[in-house]
Structures are given as C-alpha cells and as structure tokens.
Amino acid sequence: MRRRIRILPDTLANQIAAGEVVERPASVVKELVENALDAAATRVDVTIRNGGKTEIRVSDDGHGMGREDALLALDRHATSKIATEDDLRAVRTFGFRGEALPSIASVSRLTLETAEARGVGTRVRVSAGRIMGAEDCARQPGTTVLVRNLFFNVPARAKFLKSAAVETRAIADVITALSLANLSTSFRLESNGRTLLELPVAADVAGRAAALWGDAFAGALLPVSHTAEGVELAGLVERPDASVTGPRRVHLFVSGRPFRDRSLVHAAERGYRTTIPRGARPSLLLYLDVPEGRVDVNVHPAKAEVRFDRHAAVEAAVEAAVREAMATVASAATLDARPSPPQIRRPGRDPAARPPAGAGDGGAGNAGQLAFFVAAAPDRGTPEVGDHRPADPAEAAGVAAERRYALWQVHDTYILAETRSGLLIIDQHSAHERILFEALMRDFDAGGRPSQRLLFPITLRLSPAEYSVVEDTRSLLEQAGFEAEPFGGRTVIVHAAPNPHPYFDAERCLREMVSELAEGSELTRAARNQYERLAMTFACKAAIKAGQKLSREEMHELFDALWGTELPYHDVHGRPTVIRLSLDELERRFGRHG
Ligand SMILES: Nc1ncnc2c1ncn2[C@@H]1O[C@H](COP(=O)(O)OP(=O)(O)OP(=O)(O)O)[C@@H](O)[C@H]1O
Numbered sequence: 001m002r003r004r005i006r007i008l009p010d011t012l013a014n015q016i017a018a019g020e021v022v023e024r025p026a027s028v029v030k031e032l033v034e035n036a037l038d039a040a041a042t043r044v045d046v047t048i049r050n051g052g053k054t055e056i057r058v059s060d061d062g063h064g065m066g067r068e069d070a071l072l073a074l075d076r077h078a079t080s081k082i083a084t085e086d087d088l089r090a091v092r093t094f095g096f097r098g099e100a101l102p103s104i105a106s107v108s109r110l111t112l113e114t115a116e117a118r119g120v121g122t123r124v125r126v127s128a129g130r131i132m133g134a135e136d137c138a139r140q141p142g143t144t145v146l147v148r149n150l151f152f153n154v155p156a157r158a159k160f161l162k163s164a165a166v167e168t169r170a171i172a173d174v175i176t177a178l179s180l181a182n183l184s185t186s187f188r189l190e191s192n193g194r195t196l197l198e199l200p201v202a203a204d205v206a207g208r209a210a211a212l213w214g215d216a217f218a219g220a221l222l223p224v225s226h227t228a229e230g231v232e233l234a235g236l237v238e239r240p241d242a243s244v245t246g247p248r249r250v251h252l253f254v255s256g257r258p259f260r261d262r263s264l265v266h267a268a269e270r271g272y273r274t275t276i277p278r279g280a281r282p283s284l285l286l287y288l289d290v291p292e293g294r295v296d297v298n299v300h301p302a303k304a305e306v307r308f309d310r311h312a313a314v315e316a317a318v319e320a321a322v323r324e325a326m327a328t329v330a331s332a333a334t335l336d337a338r339p340s341p342p343q344i345r346r347p348g349r350d351p352a353a354r355p356p357a358g359a360g361d362g363g364a365g366n367a368g369q370l371a372f373f374v375a376a377a378p379d380r381g382t383p384e385v386g387d388h389r390p391a392d393p394a395e396a397a398g399v400a401a402e403r404r405y406a407l408w409q410v411h412d413t414y415i416l417a418e419t420r421s422g423l424l425i426i427d428q429h430s431a432h433e434r435i436l437f438e439a440l441m442r443d444f445d446a447g448g449r450p451s452q453r454l455l456f457p458i459t460l461r462l463s464p465a466e467y468s469v470v471e472d473t474r475s476l477l478e479q480a481g482f483e484a485e486p487f488g489g490r491t492v493i494v495h496a497a498p499n500p501h502p503y504f505d506a507e508r509c510l511r512e513m514v515s516e517l518a519e520g521s522e523l524t525r526a527a528r529n530q531y532e533r534l535a536m537t538f539a540c541k542a543a544i545k546a547g548q549k550l551s552r553e554e555m556h557e558l559f560d561a562l563w564g565t566e567l568p569y570h571d572v573h574g575r576p577t578v579i580r581l582s583l584d585e586l587e588r589r590f591g592r593h594g
C-alpha cells in the first residue's frame with residue numbers, strides 16, 4: 001500500500017516557509033538587515049548585484065555567532081530568541097518566527113561568515129537548504145551573509161521577479177524604512193558597484209531624512225508630537241506649502257518597527273484639513289509607541305501590518321498631532337532656502353510668547369459697533385511677535401496702550417511685520433479668510449451671529465439653481481448674518497447682512513457665495529459638512545480684498561485677529577496666509593556670515 005502521509009523533509013518545509021517570508025530580493029534584505037540590527041550592529045553594509053537576483057551581501061559589526069549557533073541559525077526554528085515560555089511571551093511583541101535564515105537558505109546558495117568578539121570565525125555554506133560544510137575563517141567580529149542565485153532551485157518563483165531596477169528600488173525602500181527606525185546605526189547600499197545610499201549615524205529623524213532625501217526636503221518638515229490614552233506619537237510631517245510639490249514619503253513605525261496603515265495616513269490628512277489643497281499629499285514620518293499588549297505585530301507574515309486593539313485612539317492621536325503642528329509658526333510658508341532642520345519635541349506654546357499686553361484689544365474702542373475684523377480670542381498670540389515684549393514690567397505697562405510692533409502695508413495687499421527672528425509677510429485677503437472662517441464656525445456653534453438690518457433691502461434675481469441654494473441654506477445663511485427671503489419667481493429679498501469690515505459689499509458677497517454653492521468648486525468639495533461649506537464660501541467671498549488700502553488701525557486689527565485663530569498660517573484653500581523670512585536667511589543672502 002502506498003504511504004499517504006509522510007513527514008516533510010526539512011528542506012521542503014523550509015521552501016514552503018520561504019514562500020511566505022522570501023517573496024523577492026527585498027524581503028531577503030529586510031530579514032538580513034533586521035538580524036544585523038538584532039545583533040546590535042552599528043554599521044550595516046548591503047551590496048547587491050542585478051537587483052539582488054544574482055547576489056545580496058549584508059555585512060554587520062554586530063555581536064556575531066559561534067560555530068554552534070551559526071549552524072543552529074540555519075536550522076529551522078533554532079532561534080536564540082526563544083529559551084523559555086516566558087521569553088516566548090516577551091518576544092511576541094516584537095515579532096517572532098525564527099525561520100528567516102533557513103528559509104532564505106533553502107532557495108539560494110548562501111554563505112554565512114560570522115565571528116564573536118574574541119573567537120575564531122566560522123564560515124558555513126548552504127545550497128538549496130543543504131549544509132555543504134562549515135570551516136574556520138578569519139574575520140572581524142560581526143556577520144556577513146552572502147545570498148547568491150535567489151530562487152535558482154525554484155524557477156517558478158524566479159520567473160515572477162521584476163526587473164533589476166524595480167527590485168533595486170524595493171531594496172532601497174526597505175533600507176530606507178529600517179534606517180529611519182535605527183538612527184544610531186549607519187547604513188550603506190551599493191548596487192553593481194555604485195553607492196545608492198550612504199547614511200551615517202544620525203542625531204535625530206531630521207538628520208536621517210536629510211541624508212536620505214536632502215536638506216531641502218528635511219527643512220520642510222515640522223515636528224509633531226502627541227500623547228493621549230497611552231498612545232505616544234512623535235515624528236515629522238511636511239509643511240503644508242511644501243506638500244504640493246515633490247514625491248510623497250510616508251513611513252510609519254510602531255515600537256521602532258516599520259508598518260503600513262492607510263487609515264492612519266488618512267487620519268494625518270484629516271489633521272491637515274483646510275491647510276493643504278484638496279488632493280495634496282503630504283509626507284509623513286510617524287513614530288508610535290503604545291503600551292505593551294495593545295499592538296499585535298504578528299498579523300502579517302512579513303510583519304508589514306499590525307493590529308492595534310484601540311485603533312480609534314491611535315487615529316485620534318495622529319490627527320491631533322498634525323493639527324497641533326499646523327498651528328505653529330513653523331508650519332508657515334517660508335522664503336528661507338535652507339530652513340533650520342526641525343527637532344522632535346513636545347508641542348505647546350511658549351508661555352512667554354504672547355503678543356504685547358493690549359495688542360489684542362484693538363477693537364475695544366469700537367464697543368457697540370461691529371469690529372472691522374472679527375475680534376480674536378485674546379490669549380493666543382504669534383510666538384515670534386510676542387518676543388518684542390519689553391523685559392521690564394513697568395516699561396510694558398507704560399507702553400501697553402501703544403502698538404509696539406511695526407506693520408507696513410505694501411501694494412495695498414500685503415502686510416509686513418517685523419519679528420525677533422526675521423519678518424513675516426501676510427496676505428491680507430488670505431489672513432482675513434482664515435479669521436472669518438473660524439469666526440463663522442464658532443458662530444454656528446453659538447447659534448448665529450449678529451447682523452445689521454439694511455436700510456434699503458437688496459433684491460437679487462437668481463438662476464433656478466442659485467434660488468434653490470438660498471431656499472436650502474436659508475437658516476445657515478441667517479446664522480451667518482444674511483436674512484434672505486425667497487420671494488418667488490427666482491427673486492430673493494435680503495433684509496439684513498453681516499458686516500465683517502467697512503469695505504464690505506453685501507450684495508456682491510451673497511451673489512458670489514450663492515453662485516459658488518450652486519456650481520460647486522474645489523473649496524465646496526473640500527468641506528466636511530454644510531457648515532464648513534458655507535463658512536468657507538463666506539470667508540472666501542467676504543474677506544477683505546487684495547488692493548484694499550487699510551488704515552494703521554485696521555492693519556493691526558487684522559493682524560491681532562489672525563493670532564486668535566486656530567490655524568493662523570493657513571487660509572481655507574490650503575494656501576499660506578503668512579510667509580516668513582528669517583534673519584538668518586537675510587544675513588546669508590547679504591553675505592553677513594558664512
Ligand atoms: N547578523 C546576525 N548576527 C548575529 N546573529 C544572527 C545574525 N543573523 C542571524 N543570527 C542568529 O540566527 C538566529 C536565526 O535568525 P532568523 O532571522 O532565522 O530568526 P530570528 O531573527 O530569530 O527571528 P525572525 O523570524 O523574527 O527573523 C537569530 O535568532 C540569531 O541568533
């Protein structure tokens with residue numbers, strides 16, 4: 001009788017496992033580099049030929065292995081990570097299979113050379129999973145794994161490999177991700193004799209990002225950080241104005257391990273809402289730490305995906321971190337050619353960084369009237385402008401009534417402000433747009449805003465689509481200050497209107513709003529709900545126009561109100577409201593320091 005059940009020989013079992021672990025040259029590189037990092041390497045060198053299909057060599061200066069361990073390492077399930085049941089529970093957090101080396105060895109010609117700190121080196125050669133011999137060799141402490149002719153014995157798999165260029169790129173991506181998670185290790189990638197990556201030990205993520213992608217990219221990154229419900233998040237995200245150009249780079253890490261998660265990318269993008277144009281794709285480097293036991297990294301064979309037990313809390317932390325970063329001066333667009341590299345630090349405004357006392361009350365003299373510009377919450381301020389505050393409290397009190405920072409309007413369109421570290425250029429229309437948008441959203445929460453009854457009601461004749469917009473949004477319009485009565489026959493009578501500034505043209509504003517709401521636009525599609533849609537459209541149409549001359553008082557009101565908003569540096573279209581130019585940059589351009 002034929003035997004139906006046989007025990008699989010080890011080599012075959014390893015080849016089957018290899019199907020999961022070893023998909024392509026990049027997965028070999030990933031496993032070997034991870035092993036080097038596990039061995040506490042401070043330097044990892046990777047050389048490949050022909051996209052890794054012909055040859056992959058990974059060398060490290062880690063703690064190496066003695067002969068017995070080297071042989072065990074090539075034996076399936078002989079892993080040093082597991083000694084007892086307790087150990088097993090501990091390593092579950094970091095991922096464990098212990099089958100990488102035997103799997104790789106089963107589908108290639110592999111040579112392992114390794115030496116411990118004070119020991120003789122060992123060389124083991126394996127072909128298609130069969131150990132061909134072990135011998136002494138001379139080498140520095142550390143390990144080198146050479147993998148040649150990947151899949152030579154499984155032609156069906158070899159056939160599916162992509163071009164050398166594509167496989168090379170996948171390998172570079174793997175090293176990029178691992179290098180971002182291991183800053184104190186240096187990495188090198190060489191392909192067919194050419195150096196593709198040269199990454200020295202980095203002091204921080206920005207430093208590694210600069211080595212990977214250049215100073216300009218690293219300089220456009222903003223630090224983010226947030227801690228809530230045991231979720232700790234830190235990292236760097238791209239400045240909104242930089243997010244519209246260049247390739248996107250997204251890297252997520254949990255407990256130092258790279259993983260993928262589209263919903264976290266979406267959460268970050270929600271944090272950017274109204275600071276970047278719809279469809280802009282910001283780069284993200286996010287590092288998460290969650291309490292042990294709250295993340296399962298073994299849900300994916302290549303550990304590329306993880307499962308959080310409270311995904312919503314993680315998403316919330318990511319969104320909040322990005323949102324907080326958007327409120328900082330660093331998120332403003334810049335004219336600096338080489339912005340100073342960001343450092344990861346805890347968020348929170350410097351309490352000393354407030355505008356001078358009295359700076360936020362410019363509208364107080366108009367009590368009883370509508371302020372020109374919607375008054376700001378007084379306790380928020382531009383960090384930089386506040387640095388002008390005199391050190392002496394008596395002096396501060398003495399000049400509190402006066403403006404102590406200088407503003408200039410240029411071309412009736414921009415406002416220049418001197419700050420301690422340089423200067424700010426403010427687009428008066430964009431800035432007012434942000435102010436009006438946030439003010440109306442607050443008013444919606446509070447149930448509406450005051451309006452002024454018009455002495456002479458305005459009569460608007462509208463298209464059928466526009467007419468139905470007025471009918472449908474009547475109560476929202478009313479909360480925004482427009483009392484618009486559909487009169488039939490496509491005619492609307494406006495009895496009251498808001499008064500956001502002295503140059504406001506209520507009829508034109510309402511016409512333009514209704515027309516945009518009827519037709520739809522990038523802006524109306526970017527809105528999350530009907531409130532945002534109306535507030536964005538109102539802000540955009542009602543804001544003070546470019547070309548409008550402003551009085552000194554008006555400039556200051558606008559300026560102060562801007563710092564009372566949540567996201568002062570961004571209008572609602574995803575354009576900057578403020579562009580900053582640092583003293584450093586000015587000095588550099590004028591050759592004042594070298
Ligand atoms: N570069 C290296 N330096 C020192 N020891 C190594 C190195 N590579 C592998 N080893 C040893 O060989 C063992 C087997 O490695 P292998 O990658 O197969 O499994 P693992 O790393 O334990 O688990 P995983 O499946 O998570 O990779 C390791 O546990 C380690 O003891």
Ligand SMILES: [Mg+2]
Nearest residue numbers: 031034035100
């Ligand atoms: Mg391993």
